[in-house]
Every structure is written in structure tokens, then in C-alpha cells.
Amino acid sequence: MAAMKIPGYKHCADSPIQQLLPPERVRLPIAEMLPAVDVGDRVEAGTVVARSAPDAEWQRRAHSPLTGRVVAISEPASEEGPTREVVIEGRAPTETSARPHLDAATLSADRILTCARDAGVVGMSGAQFPTHVKLRPGVPIDCVIVNGSESEPFITCDHRVLAEHRHEVECGMHLAMRAVGATRGEITTGRRGHPFGQERFVISDVLGRDVPDGRLPKDVGVVVINVQTARALHHAVCDREPLLERVITVDGSAVASPGNYTVPIGTEVGHALTQCGVRLDEAAVLVAGGPMMGESAGLETPIGPGTGGVLALGHGQISDLLDRPCVRCGECMESCPFGLPVVLLLEEPNEALLQCIECGVCQFVCAAQRPLIDGIRSVKAELRAGRRQG
Amino acid sequence: MTRGRSGAGPVIHSGRTTPRLMAHAVAALAPIALASTWRFGTAASVLFGVAIATAMLCDAVCDRRNANDGSAVVIGMIVACLMPATAPWWLAAAGSAIAVLLGKHALGGLGRNLFNPAALARVLLMGLAPAAFFSPLWTIDGRTAATPLAKELGASPVTVVDLLLGLDSVTLGDAMPVAVLVGGLVLIALRTIDWQVPLCYLGAISLLALVLPPGERIVGHAPWLAGNPMAHLLNGSTLFCAFFMLTDPVTAPFTRPGRLVFCTLAAAYTMVVRYYTPYPDGVAFAVLLANASVPFIDRKMIWGSVGRGASDELPAVDSQYLAGDEGGQG
Ligand code: SF4
Numbered sequence: 001m002a003a004m005k006i007p008g009y010k011h012c013a014d015s016p017i018q019q020l021l022p023p024e025r026v027r028l029p030i031a032e033m034l035p036a037v038d039v040g041d042r043v044e045a046g047t048v049v050a051r052s053a054p055d056a057e058w059q060r061r062a063h064s065p066l067t068g069r070v071v072a073i074s075e076p077a078s079e080e081g082p083t084r085e086v087v088i089e090g091r092a093p094t095e096t097s098a099r100p101h102l103d104a105a106t107l108s109a110d111r112i113l114t115c116a117r118d119a120g121v122v123g124m125s126g127a128q129f130p131t132h133v134k135l136r137p138g139v140p141i142d143c144v145i146v147n148g149s150e151s152e153p154f155i156t157c158d159h160r161v162l163a164e165h166r167h168e169v170e171c172g173m174h175l176a177m178r179a180v181g182a183t184r185g186e187i188t189t190g191r192r193g194h195p196f197g198q199e200r201f202v203i204s205d206v207l208g209r210d211v212p213d214g215r216l217p218k219d220v221g222v223v224v225i226n227v228q229t230a231r232a233l234h235h236a237v238c239d240r241e242p243l244l245e246r247v248i249t250v251d252g253s254a255v256a257s258p259g260n261y262t263v264p265i266g267t268e269v270g271h272a273l274t275q276c277g278v279r280l281d282e283a284a285v286l287v288a289g290g291p292m293m294g295e296s297a298g299l300e301t302p303i304g305p306g307t308g309g310v311l312a313l314g315h316g317q318i319s320d321l322l323d324r325p326c327v328r329c330g331e332c333m334e335s336c337p338f339g340l341p342v343v344l345l346l347e348e349p350n351e352a353l354l355q356c357i358e359c360g361v362c363q364f365v366c367a368a369q370r371p372l373i374d375g376i377r378s379v380k381a382e383l384r385a386g387r388r389q390g
Numbered sequence: 391m392t393r394g395r396s397g398a399g400p401v402i403h404s405g406r407t408t409p410r411l412m413a414h415a416v417a418a419l420a421p422i423a424l425a426s427t428w429r430f431g432t433a434a435s436v437l438f439g440v441a442i443a444t445a446m447l448c449d450a451v452c453d454r455r456n457a458n459d460g461s462a463v464v465i466g467m468i469v470a471c472l473m474p475a476t477a478p479w480w481l482a483a484a485g486s487a488i489a490v491l492l493g494k495h496a497l498g499g500l501g502r503n504l505f506n507p508a509a510l511a512r513v514l515l516m517g518l519a520p521a522a523f524f525s526p527l528w529t530i531d532g533r534t535a536a537t538p539l540a541k542e543l544g545a546s547p548v549t550v551v552d553l554l555l556g557l558d559s560v561t562l563g564d565a566m567p568v569a570v571l572v573g574g575l576v577l578i579a580l581r582t583i584d585w586q587v588p589l590c591y592l593g594a595i596s597l598l599a600l601v602l603p604p605g606e607r608i609v610g611h612a613p614w615l616a617g618n619p620m621a622h623l624l625n626g627s628t629l630f631c632a633f634f635m636l637t638d639p640v641t642a643p644f645t646r647p648g649r650l651v652f653c654t655l656a657a658a659y660t661m662v663v664r665y666y667t668p669y670p671d672g673v674a675f676a677v678l679l680a681n682a683s684v685p686f687i688d689r690k691m692i693w694g695s696v697g698r699g700a701s702d703e704l705p706a707v708d709s710q711y712l713a714g715d716e717g718g719q720g
Contacts, residue, residue: 341644
């Protein structure tokens with residue numbers, strides 16, 4: 001069998017970005033941060049509610065998107081448990097105070113990085129790595145790629161942002177280029193399907209450079225940022241606006257009004273779905289993110305900076321994990337972008353598995369419907385533990 | 391109401407699941423069952439029914455949890471296809487029992503059986519109950535022949551049309567090679583099997599038929615088989631094996647290049663048996679022999695590209711940075 005192409009299901013590609021009725025409660029995930037407020041405190045939209053410890057290497061910030069009151073701060077969870085959250089109730093500001101617009105052309109790299117840090121800009125395609133750290137790579141960079149190849153099925157928010165706010169994205173790209181001293185900038189919109197929107201494939205498609213196993217894009221002179229990250233960088237620097245909202249795609253057969261919507265960071269999945277007319281009895285599973293790499297969600301799961309979509313998929317759209325006996329069909333190897341014999345690596349762990357990016361294609365094609373990603377994660381954890389000891 | 395799904399990874403699936411693939415196989419085998427009934431009468435349907443029922447029963451006894459995936463039906467049908475039309479019903483039952491109990495469950499276990507269960511059953515039964523297998527069916531010029539490839543000198547020359555319509559066949563599976571061809575093309579169209587597998591096997595058979603010097607049995611008794619690729623392709627269980635036996639993923643190598651090596655080997659074994667042994671068909675032997683080399687093929691062909699130690703040259707990248715930075719699309 002030729003490796004199978006993952007279908008796009010991009011139903012919302014032509015739906016203009018709309019504003020959702022803002023929620024009256026947000027849950028801000030504050031992983032790796034310390035709360036900067038107490039329960040009961042009043043906060044304004046834009047107030048910092050959590051920040052990294054002063055000595056932390058990768059400084060993060062979380063800002064309240066609502067004006068209101070802190071109603072709860074969840075206890076530090078165990079390593080496995082849910083992320084710690086600050087819960088705020090209030091209302092979204094009706095208008096943002098206009099600040100003097102800065103001219104990007106006059107800013108120093110340091111100024112850009114400081115703005116990005118203070119605005120809490122992080123990678124907005126899942127990983128949520130602080131952008132100011134990424135833009136201080138410490139090695140020469142010649143090219144910044146703004147990755148608009150969102151290859152996850154269903155998800156179209158980056159596509160819409162590019163279609164409707166391209167100038168903001170371009171401005172963000174130029175800021176990133178200035179910050180890292182790159183002379184080249186590219187905005188990509190790959191069409192190869194999942195998982196080829198992942199950064200290592202985009203780098204090889206655009207520049208023909210291969211990121212070796214265990215290396216980072218910066219090691220081949222590239223920095224890749226997501227479309228909405230670039231836009232957030234533009235707002236952070238030019239408008240000095242913290243990261244308060246993002247565009248998500250809401251879709252799935254249980255959703256009456258699928259589309260692309262701007263939502264405050266921390267909006268609960270349930271709120272977004274309700275606003276889009278979800279029929280919960282028809283939903284087999286809720287997903288925060290895309291259907292390949294997203295996480296299954298509950299109604300209270302918050303939409304974080306890296307959550308590209310909220311899906312309420314019907315029974316006909318999903319598949320259960322049945323864990324039937326492997327039939328040795330080899331499809332998992334055939335479809336793996338790295339050619340890894342996935343099921344065999346789970347039986348006989350090998351360091352090669354560490355290059356797996358958990359794109360999920362093997363599990364998508366597995367005839368036996370095996371929970372391959374669960375298996376990969378636990379074997380990888382064992383391999384990493386073994387390496388630390390050895 | 392919604393339930394969270396336990397287990398990470400994609401929630402969507404290609405839809406090509408084991409039960410679906412088995413259903414495709416059953417659909418592709420159905421024309422063969424019909425053709426054999428048309429050709430050999432209701433006795434053929436009885437053999438199919440007995441073989442399928444026995445296979446399902448044995449499978450349910452061994453593994454209740456996975457018994458509903460349809461694979462037992464497929465094994466039963468393939469066992470029946472390898473039976474001579476004159477076989478008594480108990481031969482089909484014994485074949486299915488051997489295939490499922492011994493071939494599938496005892497020799498390796500679920501998804502790990504080394505040998506093609508139906509080929510194993512056929513070869514064992516040929517040894518244990520040769521009389522049932524080689525009971526004469528054809529009378530040619532007053533003599534009898536057990537199998538078409540055994541058809542001896544003196545018979546009227548067999549034409550390609552004769553062969554396609556199976557006028558010269560004995561097992562249920564090759565009752566009408568046209569039906570096998572149709573079923574096989576259905577499987578290719580549904581992308582259930584890799585078209586390269588039958589192509590490679592049939593191609594290698596043709597080539598070997600041309601280049602190998604025929605042995606004594608052929609020269610002495612069936613000279614029309616010498617150097618005649620078409621006769622080898624359309625006779626015996628060659629086509630059936632190409633589309634329905636070598637394509638069993640469990641007993642074939644894991645990688646596509648490995649599967650091509652495997653098919654070529656199977657073709658070589660087939661031709662060696664036909665040209666140089668007293669056995670006229672040789673397909674079941676060839677499949678078993680090729681199955682036996684699968685672990686070796688896999689060891690050579692999978693790990694070559696994968697096993698390089700990723701650890702040797704790893705830079706000191708903090709794993710958290712790795713996980714955090716590379717997990718996304720930028
Ligand atoms: S794990 Fe799944 S995809 Fe991989 S060989 Fe086994 S059945 Fe095929």
C-alpha cells in the first residue's frame with residue numbers, strides 16, 4: 001500500500017473569523033508559573049496573574065483576559081495530573097484602550113524580546129514554548145519561517161488568520177527576523193497533509209535542510225514560529241498588548257455552527273461548544289486541538305494559547321481503540337514519516353523511537369486499532385530514564 | 391452524553407480495520423465459492439460450509455475476545471479452496487481445525503503465527519490422508535489423473551481458455567481461475583492487498599518457467615508444461631496463492647521490500663517443486679517454505695535502516711526544550 005494521505009476535513013476553510021460571546025469565567029493554565037494574585041483579588045483585563053519564578057530560565061507570564069475577580073487557584077497538581085489553573089470570573093473589556101502604535105522598523109532586538117516576554121507570547125501551535133526564548137537562539141539564524149501549514153485535519157484557524165490578517169502576521173515575521181538577525185523570512189502554507197505541517201518537515205520542504213535527530217531547527221539556522229504566534233508578537237510589540245486571545249476552529253458533526261472564532265485564552269471548551277450549538281448527546285468525544293495530536297477534553301478543559309481547535313466529533317467520525325492483535329501488516333512503518341517500525345519498536349525498544357514526534361499517523365492506519373501512541377509514550381519515557389542513568 | 395476516550399493519540403481512523411479487511415477478503419472469495427459450486431455442484435458448498443463453521447468454532451474456543459474479527463471465516467474459506475472437489479466433508483473439517491488450532495493459535499499465536507494456516511493444513515493432510523487428496527477425478531483417454539498439472543502426455547493440448555475456465559482443475563479454489571482473478575482484482579481495487587505481491591510472484595513464476603530446465607517428470611509426462619509460463623500461471627493454485635495466500639500480512643514480511651523477496655522465494659520454491667519433485671502443484675509447500683524465511687528476511691530488512699544508535703551523536707539538548715519546542719508546528 002502506498003502510504004495513506006490523512007484526509008483534511010477542512011470544512012471551515014472559508015468561514016470568516018467571528019467573535020464568540022465572551023465567557024464569564026476563564027481558567028488560565030499556569031504550568032511552570034507562580035500565581036501573582038490571591039483568591040478574591042480584583043483583576044483588570046491584561047493584569048499579570050502568574051509569572052515564572054524570578055530565577056527561572058524561561059520566563060513565562062499569564063494575563064487575565066477578563067476584568068473581574070480571582071475565584072480560585074487550583075492546588076499544584078501532581079506531575080501527571082491536570083495543570084495548575086487560576087480561575088477568574090468577570091467580563092471581557094468592551095474596548096481595548098488604544099495605545100500609541102510603535103513603528104516596528106525602529107525597534108532594537110532587545111526591545112522586541114522584552115515586549116514578547118512581558119506580553120507572555122508563547123508558541124501557539126501546541127507546544128507553548130516562550131517565544132522570546134526561541135528568538136534568542138544563541139546561534140546564527142538566517143531564516144525565519146512562519147508556519148501556516150496547519151496540517152491537522154479540521155483545523156483552519158491559522159489559514160483564516162493568514163487570509164484576514166496577513167499584514168499583522170508579516171509584521172510579526174519581520175520582528176522575529178530582526179530579533180534573531182535573519183535576512184530571510186518565509187510564510188508557508190503547505191498542502192501535504194498531516195503530519196507535514198510539523199516544523200521539521202516544513203523546514204525540509206521550504207529550505208531543503210534536514211534537522212538531524214535530536215537537534216533543533218536553530219541548529220540548521222532556522223527559527224519556525226506559528227502564524228498566530230507571529231500575530232501575537234506583532235500585537236505584543238507594536239500595540240504592547242499581552243496575549244489575551246486566539247482564534248480557534250470549532251467543528252465536528254455534533255456542532256451546529258462550525259467555524260473559526262476568536263476566544264479569550266482560558267475559555268472553557270464547554271463554553272465555546274455551547275456558543276456554537278453543540279448537541280452533546282451526539283458527541284462521541286470532545287477534543288482540544290486537532291484530531292491527530294490533540295487531547296481528549298472535558299467541558300471544563302481550558303483553551304490554552306496552543307489550542308488550535310475544539311472538536312465535538314460524532315460516533316461516525318471517531319474510532320475506538322480496540323487493541324486487537326497486531327496483524328503485522330507493516331502499515332505503521334509504511335506511514336511513519338521517519339519509517340519507524342512502530343509496533344516492533346514497542347516490543348523491542350530502541351533509541352530510534354526517540355525521534356518519533358507522536359504525529360499519530362501509525363495509530364490512524366493501524367488495522368488492529370492498537371493504542372500505539374500510549375505505547376510510544378511509555379517506551380520513550382523508559383528510554384529517556386535509561387539514558388539519564390546510563 | 392460524551393465520554394472522554396481513554397488513550398492518547400488520534401481519535402480518527404482510516405477505517406481500514408481488521409474486520410473491514412476480513413470482510414473485503416470474504417467478498418473477494420465469494421466469487422470463487424460460487425464458481426466452485428457451479429462447477430462441482432453442491433458438494434463444493436458443503437465443503438465451504440463445513441470448513442467455515444469448523445474454523446469459526448475452533449477460533450471461538452481459542453480466543454473468544456478476538457473471534458469476531460472475521461479472520462476465521464477467511465481461514466475457513468481458504469482451507470476449502472485448497473480442498474480437492476472430491477474431498478469428503480471431514481477432510482474440510484480436519485483442515486480448518488488444523489489451520490486454526492495448530493496453524494493460527496499453537497504455532498505462534500494471534501497475529502504471530504509463522505505459517506499460513508491453510509497451507510499448513512493442506513500439507514499436513516496431504517501427508518496424513520493422501521488417499522482423500524489424490525482420489526482420481528479426471529479420466530483422460532481412459533486413465534485417471536489426480537490434478538491438472540498431473541495431466542499426462544497424450545491428453546489433448548490444453549488451451550488458455552480451458553485453463554481460465556478451469557476445465558482442467560481439481561481443487562475448489564481453482565475451479566475457475568477467472569473467479570480468482572476477479573476476486574484478486576477486487577482486493578487490489580479496495581487497496582486491501584498490495585498489487586506488487588501477486589505481480590512479483592506471478593512474474594517470477596513466468597520467468598522461472600522459461601529459464602529453468604524442466605525435470606524428468608515434466609519432460610517425461612507433461613512436456614506441455616515445460617517452458618510454458620501461461621500453463622503455470624493458470625493451472626494449479628498459482629493464482630489463488632498469489633492473491634489470497636502470499637498477501638496474508640501475518641505470515642509475510644513486515645516491509646514492502648521484504649515482501650517482494652518473500653514472493654520471489656515462494657515462486658522459486660513453487661517452480662522447484664513442480665519441475666523437480668513428484669508433486670504436481672507445490673504451491674502449499676512453497677508458501678510454507680517461504681513463511682519459514684520470514685523472520686530472517688525481517689531481521690535483515692527492518693533493522694538495517696532503523697537500528698543505528700541515535701544516542702552516539704546526540705548533542706546535550708535539554709529534553710524539556712526538545713519536548714517543548716519540537717512538539718508543535720512552530
Ligand atoms: S501495529 Fe497496527 S499498523 Fe502496525 S503492523 Fe500491527 S496491525 Fe499493522
